[in-house]
Amino acid sequence: MAISDAYTKSFIQPRDALLMEMERFAEENYVPIMQLPAIEILLQMLRIQNPTTILEIGSAIGYSAIRMAKTLPDVKIVTIERDEKRIEQAKHFLSKSNVKDRITLLEGDALEMDVESTYPSFDAVFIDAAKGQYKKFFEKYSPLVKKDGILYIDNMYMHGLSDLDIKDVPKRKRTMIKKLHQFAEWIIANPAYYSTFFPVGDGLLICVKR
């Protein structure tokens, strides 16, 4: 029996004033931040993994970076965003937070940027960025993940598009969804990772590097 969203949310505690403000801002301005039940699970996984360095691809307004930094008191986070409006919003919210000293915002396209010469390795990489580019992000950034490190990849379900027969996917999205299917098949069969799909939020794939 499917578990209701209301039941799941009954376990979620209130967040602090800044986070609640960011949640309202995201809702009012249609910024797609991670859904609450999914971010709670991501944070619990991170508590267990206890990484000291995280790379986030797709900062949006900085909500998940701030939550990760508040959850892990020693972590340092590098987060990449290419949208100028989002960058300004993220800077605004980061400046109001008490974790800004541990978060570095890089501005630009993660696929074109040289991250590795300054930041050669990470314990965790969190991919929450442009859709249909999963394989490219994975190929560029998975070599930076240490052994036993973890890649967290959000939005695998694409709000249900991933689950449709390809002929039922709107034409302009078919190439993206086909690429996503190919990525899913490739990573699940890839012996260099233990990959497990978590059916929470919009679908979270968690890949542990062997």
Next chain:
Amino acid sequence: MAISDAYTKSFIQPRDALLMEMERFAEENYVPIMQLPAIEILLQMLRIQNPTTILEIGSAIGYSAIRMAKTLPDVKIVTIERDEKRIEQAKHFLSKSNVKDRITLLEGDALEMDVESTYPSFDAVFIDAAKGQYKKFFEKYSPLVKKDGILYIDNMYMHGLSDLDIKDVPKRKRTMIKKLHQFAEWIIANPAYYSTFFPVGDGLLICVKR
């Protein structure tokens, strides 16, 4: 949008012959073993936590104990079962497995048994036992969990009963469901644990000891 079971299952790889035999046996004999998407997630959490000792309360036929032992090559598992028929079935399947040397089956009621004088501490405790006794199991066994250790508690959703107005719960189950609600409120507010609800399978609560 809720994620379909079929999509979630598309990520699950085949298991070995013994495990598949146990899954068929459980289905044919109505033994409630953990649902596949939920056990995959439990195993991924355990890979990340990497415990060396696990206590399982509720062995059933030994399926989850065998899967945990196969996933973690160095782990030692103590598992408790009180049902005589299940104990015989568990012994049968354990004897056919290649992990039997790392699994100790204790026969009896976990609430009445003296486990701690022989096994004083565990990295992880997995509670998958008689319903309505969660708080009692938690109180008896959480002191055995080391700092940073984890309690994994399955079946919080009770196939939907937990989500009903108490007046809609069948009368003979009301006391059990009331106790479960009290347990859920108590553990979520308990500052000695970071507790997160995972909406998978029949509802998995994961409590990290601070």
